[in-house]
Amino acid sequence: MKVKNIGLIMKKDLKGLGHERTILLAILLQLFIALFSSFLMVGLTSMYDPSALSKYSTVHYHIAYNGTDSDLRDLLASDASLRVYDMELAPALQSLKERKLAAVVYVPETKPDAVDPVKITLYTIKNDLQAAVVDVKLKEQFVKYEGDLREIRAERIREKPVPLDIPKSTGGSDFYEFVYGLLIPLLVIMPAIISSALVIDLITEEYQNNTLETLLSAPISANEIFWGKVAAALVLVPLQAGIWLFLLMLNGITIVNAPQILVYATIVAMVLILVASVTALYYRERTAAQFVYSTAIVVLMLFSLALPENPMNIIAKLATGSAGTEQWLVLGLIIAVVMVLSVLTNRYAVKSMRGNQAPR
Amino acid sequence: MGYSRDILTIAKWEVKRSVGTMGKNVLPVALILIFLLVAVTGFTAKSGLHLQDGIYKIGTDDPELASLFSGDARFSVKLADMWTIQRNQDYYDLMVFNRVVYVHDTDRGKAAAKTMDRDYAKYRSHVYNQQSDLFAAYPLWIDVQFIKSELDFTATQSGQQVSVRPRSNQPPTPTGPVEPVAIPDASIGISSDELRSSLQQSTSQNSQISRYTDMFSGSGNPIGTYKTPDQLSPPLPFDSIILVFLFIFPLYFMSQFYMMSIMNERVGRRGELLLSTPARPSAIILGKALPYFVGMVGISALLTLWIKASPFIVLPLIPVILFFLAVALLIGMISRSFKELSFISIFFSTIATSYLFFPSIFANIHVVSLISPLTLIVLTLQGTAITATDYLYSTSLFWLSAVVLFYVGVVNFREERLFSQSDLFVKTSDFIASTLSFKRPYLSLFLFNAFLIPFVFMVQLMLLVLFFNLPMPLSLILLLIGAAFVEEIAKSMGIYSMIKKAPSFFTWPVIVGASFVTALGFLFGEKLLLFVTLSQITESVFGSILFTSIGVLWMPFLLHFSCVLIIAASIKKGGEIGYGIGLLAAVAVHCLYNMYLILGWFT
Numbered sequence: 001m002k003v004k005n006i007g008l009i010m011k012k013d014l015k016g017l018g019h020e021r022t023i024l025l026a027i028l029l030q031l032f033i034a035l036f037s038s039f040l041m042v043g044l045t046s047m048y049d050p051s052a053l054s055k056y057s058t059v060h061y062h063i064a065y066n067g068t069d070s071d072l073r074d075l076l077a078s079d080a081s082l083r084v085y086d087m088e089l090a091p092a093l094q095s096l097k098e099r100k101l102a103a104v105v106y107v108p109e110t111k112p113d114a115v116d117p118v119k120i121t122l123y124t125i126k127n128d129l130q131a132a133v134v135d136v137k138l139k140e141q142f143v144k145y146e147g148d149l150r151e152i153r154a155e156r157i158r159e160k161p162v163p164l165d166i167p168k169s170t171g172g173s174d175f176y177e178f179v180y181g182l183l184i185p186l187l188v189i190m191p192a193i194i195s196s197a198l199v200i201d202l203i204t205e206e207y208q209n210n211t212l213e214t215l216l217s218a219p220i221s222a223n224e225i226f227w228g229k230v231a232a233a234l235v236l237v238p239l240q241a242g243i244w245l246f247l248l249m250l251n252g253i254t255i256v257n258a259p260q261i262l263v264y265a266t267i268v269a270m271v272l273i274l275v276a277s278v279t280a281l282y283y284r285e286r287t288a289a290q291f292v293y294s295t296a297i298v299v300l301m302l303f304s305l306a307l308p309e310n311p312m313n314i315i316a317k318l319a320t321g322s323a324g325t326e327q328w329l330v331l332g333l334i335i336a337v338v339m340v341l342s343v344l345t346n347r348y349a350v351k352s353m354r355g356n357q358a359p360r
Numbered sequence: 361m362g363y364s365r366d367i368l369t370i371a372k373w374e375v376k377r378s379v380g381t382m383g384k385n386v387l388p389v390a391l392i393l394i395f396l397l398v399a400v401t402g403f404t405a406k407s408g409l410h411l412q413d414g415i416y417k418i419g420t421d422d423p424e425l426a427s428l429f430s431g432d433a434r435f436s437v438k439l440a441d442m443w444t445i446q447r448n449q450d451y452y453d454l455m456v457f458n459r460v461v462y463v464h465d466t467d468r469g470k471a472a473a474k475t476m477d478r479d480y481a482k483y484r485s486h487v488y489n490q491q492s493d494l495f496a497a498y499p500l501w502i503d504v505q506f507i508k509s510e511l512d513f514t515a516t517q518s519g520q521q522v523s524v525r526p527r528s529n530q531p532p533t534p535t536g537p538v539e540p541v542a543i544p545d546a547s548i549g550i551s552s553d554e555l556r557s558s559l560q561q562s563t564s565q566n567s568q569i570s571r572y573t574d575m576f577s578g579s580g581n582p583i584g585t586y587k588t589p590d591q592l593s594p595p596l597p598f599d600s601i602i603l604v605f606l607f608i609f610p611l612y613f614m615s616q617f618y619m620m621s622i623m624n625e626r627v628g629r630r631g632e633l634l635l636s637t638p639a640r641p642s643a644i645i646l647g648k649a650l651p652y653f654v655g656m657v658g659i660s661a662l663l664t665l666w667i668k669a670s671p672f673i674v675l676p677l678i679p680v681i682l683f684f685l686a687v688a689l690l691i692g693m694i695s696r697s698f699k700e701l702s703f704i705s706i707f708f709s710t711i712a713t714s715y716l717f718f719p720s721i722f723a724n725i726h727v728v729s730l731i732s733p734l735t736l737i738v739l740t741l742q743g744t745a746i747t748a749t750d751y752l753y754s755t756s757l758f759w760l761s762a763v764v765l766f767y768v769g770v771v772n773f774r775e776e777r778l779f780s781q782s783d784l785f786v787k788t789s790d791f792i793a794s795t796l797s798f799k800r801p802y803l804s805l806f807l808f809n810a811f812l813i814p815f816v817f818m819v820q821l822m823l824l825v826l827f828f829n830l831p832m833p834l835s836l837i838l839l840l841i842g843a844a845f846v847e848e849i850a851k852s853m854g855i856y857s858m859i860k861k862a863p864s865f866f867t868w869p870v871i872v873g874a875s876f877v878t879a880l881g882f883l884f885g886e887k888l889l890l891f892v893t894l895s896q897i898t899e900s901v902f903g904s905i906l907f908t909s910i911g912v913l914w915m916p917f918l919l920h921f922s923c924v925l926i927i928a929a930s931i932k933k934g935g936e937i938g939y940g941i942g943l944l945a946a947v948a949v950h951c952l953y954n955m956y957l958i959l960g961w962f963t
Contacts (some may be wrong), residue, residue, distance in 0.1 A: 004457045005477060016697070016699070017699060020697065020699065020784070021783075022701050023786070025703045025704060026703055026707075027706045028652060028707070029706065029707050029710055031741065032710065032711065032714075042367045047419050052478070054692075054710060061677050063533065064531065065542075077621045077907055084616065084712065085432065085531035085532075086531070087531050089543060089754045090373035090538045090539065090540055090541045091533070091534050093507060093541055094534035094536055094537075094538045094539070095531075095532045095533070095534045096507050097534075097536070098534055098535060098536060099506055100532035100534065101532060106543075106544055108544065108545075108546030109546055110546050112499075114496065115498055116495060116546075116547060116548070117495040117498065117500065117501045118499055118500050118501070118511070118549055118653050119501045119502075119503060119545075119546060119547065119548045119586075120500070120502055121500070121502075121503045121504070121505060121544040122502050122503065122504050122505065123505045123506075123508065124504065124505075124506060125506070125507055128597060131694070133724070135511040135592055136592075138592070139589055139590075139592040141502065142502060142589035142592065143589045143590065145500060146498075146499060146500040146588070146619045146720075149500055150496070150497065150499055150629070152499075153493075153495075153496040153499055154496075156493040156496035157491055157493065157496050157497055158485060158491060158492065158493075159490065160483045160487070161487040161488070162424055162428070162457070162459070162461055163459055164425065164461065164480055164481060165459060165460045165461060166461045166473060166477050167463055167473065168477075176471035177415075177434075177475065178472070181412035181434075182409060182412075192704065194702075195591075197702050197704045197706070198699060198702065200698075201652065201697070201699045201701070201702050202697035202699070204698060205697060205698050205699070206625050208624075208628075210628070218625060219898060228678060254467075266864050280658075283385065283386075283727075285381065286623075287381070287382070287383060287616075287617060287621075287624070288381065288382060288386045289701075291386065291390070291613065291616070291617075292386060292389050292390065292393065292619075293611075295390065295393040295394070295397065296393055298397060298399050299393060299397050301402045301533065302397075302401060302404050303403070303404070305404065305410060305411060306400070306404040306407045306408070306409065306410065307407075307410060308413060310409070310410055310411075310646055312411055313410050313412070313413050313414075315629055316411060316412055316415055317413075317415055320415045320468055321468070322415050322416070322436075322468070323419060324413065325649055
């Protein structure tokens with residue numbers, strides 16, 4: 001097996017990719033996903049957290065209060081963003097329908113220390129963005145009132161939770177866990193999945209276009225062809241994953257252990273590419289190979305995610321900077337798997353490519 | 361008669377061929393894999409997803425709290441005496457001594473504090489809902505009643521606030537007739553055991569999704585309209601969305617098979633045989649698609665039966681299935697190689713997924729979510745009734761564009777297109793050009809642009825979903841520029857591919873004429889579709905930017921006409937580079953028009 005020949009095959013396949021300019025699509029796709037996920041996050045936050053939308057934060061919401069006077073009324077009135085009116089229920093509801101009010105609250109006569117719960121009725125507008133915002137405002141006050149009522153009824157509560165003082169409003173964002181614990185691992189693994197799908201195409205194409213015979217008649221051996229294709233798919237992985245990390249860093253997201261993350265992405269990609277190439281060598285036909293492989297990959301990914309210290313978890317920990325020595329252990333383990341797989345696939349590739357070349 | 365027989369014959373061939381190739385080798389493996397998938401899903405459900413394990417570190421000297429937080433795999437908890445922990449305090453995100461939490465001042469530390477806060481709230485409600493006196497622990501229940509506003513959602517979108525009454529201490533007076541309302545009952549009318557079980561359910565659910573955000577309360581609301589204050593946020597239809605995924609996943613696979621079947625006809629010119637039969641191209645295409653269509657509908661129906669859902673959820677899926685098949689056809693016809701096929705189809709499925717999925721997340725919050733047919737499924741699964749208008753509104757674009765794409769496929773299903781190996785852009789341009797006739801250039805440009813409208817709307821609605829979450833001025837500006845780009849590119853496509861094909865045909869008078877009919881066709885399609893379906897969105901500020909629906913007809917027409925003319929003239933003058941410059945100029949004109957006329961800027 002000569003490295004030069006492997007390089008030749010690799011270059012040929014990469015040139016083919018470059019010629020078609022399809023790799024551009026892959027990069028475009030990455031950008032699109034990055035855009036969309038950040039938009040989604042912004043969207044979710046602003047939909048539920050009114051203070052995130054500056055436009056809504058200066059607005060006063062008019063609400064009507066009806067029924068028995070209670071501490072809740074004072075709480076609502078103390079909220080600077082709410083303006084409370086005492087109104088009869090019927091005109092209040094009609095005003096709500098006409099959007100002159102944002103919500104209507106009805107409070108019954110139930111005493112704070114009664115046996116029964118205080119059941120208040122909240123009327124809001126269905127399927128409305130601002131109604132959702134108002135709900136969040138009201139929720140704050142309702143939660144406070146619930147706490148007060150709990151205090152009043154405290155004697156009746158037998159087992160109290162262990163008290164714990166967590167400093168409020170430290171400004172930690174929901175964004176953190178989403179970015180480091182989901183986005184980064186997924187984005188880094190995606191190139192591995194794309195590349196393993198690619199290696200199926202590279203191999204089945206030679207069979208289905210009957211070009212494998214021509215290649216084999218050149219002074220290049222079967223395993224050189226095979227490893228050339230694997231190499232072509234593999235080099236794209238750190239490249240793509242690197243672009244990802246770079247884009248994220250441009251967005252101001254600090255990623256602590258970028259080199260290790262790239263190593264992980266590449267070595268995981270190697271496992272996937274080897275599995276994919278065996279599937280391709282077996283079926284010699286794209287439809288079947290891609291179908292079987294993509295089902296297999298779902299099984300594989302789900303399984304690995306169910307294991308503790310799986311590669312995606314390690315990537316998340318590397319990105320947050322909380323990975324310990326276990327990262328090297330897991331890396332060593334995957335490398336061992338790659339070695340064993342390499343030997344086996346190499347044997348299989350030579351046998352399969354030299355044999356009958358019709359698609360199965 | 362002959363035509364439908366042709367379709368059936370080809371469908372039979374297709375089934376025979378795919379069963380022949382797939383049956384022996386793939387089926388056993390597929391069965392094993394599906395078995396494994398079920399097993400692994402069970403395993404994963406049991407052990408949980410270990411994606412974020414150990415990303416935060418806690419140090420504490422309190423064994424009770426240590427065991428409490430080690431229940432959350434995201435924390436790695438170190439139990440030691442205070443001195444040992446404080447010695448390397450930079451290592452820990454959170455330190456807990458004497459029931460007080462100290463937060464390390466980093467992003468990770470703050471995020472850890474937030475996570476701990478949520479965990480603690482969960483633990484507290486767990487303790488509370490074990491209480492024998494439930495109404496001491498949960499003394500406040502809120503009965504949420506939704507009122508349907510007489511003004512629809514467009515009111516808020518167009519910048520109208522709920523109650524725009526500044527600085528008045530007088531309560532508002534309704535203008536409409538006041539109907540008498542029953543005073544709500546003070547008792548809750550549900551036993552505390554039932555309430556307890558609903559509470560326990562809602563705290564145990566959703567642990568995976570509520571990791572990212574505490575905005576969502578438990579999915580669904582098992583006990584009527586009653587909620588505790590904590591449950592007041594709108595529910596995320598998480599379970600339904602997972603179910604929807606179950607429906608869409610097989611559709612992707614099946615459309616991949618169709619895509620490959622088309623591609624395989626092109627490999628080694630195998631399809632020549634099929635083309636030489638007396639069957640018409642449309643019969644070949646439909647015949648090949650038929651088994652997959654039947655298969656997809658069949659799988660959807662089976663899934664519906666399996667989850668015992670209303671059979672109506674198959675209805676919104678049908679246009680989606682047709683759309684997928686139509687796109688699969690074109691991708692199969694355009695790609696030059698398997699690699700290209702993979703990339704294009706991955707690209708397409710990501711975009712289609714986002715278009716279909718993300719709006720449906722907002723199913724309970726906002727009408728915009730209805731642009732995705734999947735929202736209909738989510739709503740049906742939740743038991744919300746959908747109307748015929750809803751159906752028309754969210755599926756019409758899919759129906760229309762599927763038909764148009766199939767038409768493009770049929771027109772191009774010829775030897776010189778199928779077996780050519782030209783570049784993606786050239787090929788797309790060729791494909792468009794063959795839908796246009798040089799015998800009746802004006803008529804075909806008119807129709808082409810009218811039929812382009814569903815796609816323009818789809819892209820623009822996507823932009824709307826993307827942008828409308830951003831703060832107000834930014835979202836408008838981005839939408840303005842994005843929409844102008846999409847429209848100008850769309851309008852120029854027909855004329856561009858025609859000029860590319862026959863530059864000499866386009867003399868200056870012809871260019872003016874062609875621009876005229878292009879603008880006319882575009883405007884006609886726009887108005888027609890708006891009239892039929894999209895009136896819900898179009899009345900808002902966002903809508904008026906997207907669809908220029910304001911004012912009299914001649915103004916938008918003039919805009920379309922001049923923009924097309926700018927582009928066409930620059931193509932004639934400057935070729936490829938001219939096209940780029942012309943496009944930018946047209947977008948600028950378009951934006952200025954919108955800013956001036958619709959938003960009323962510069963005045």
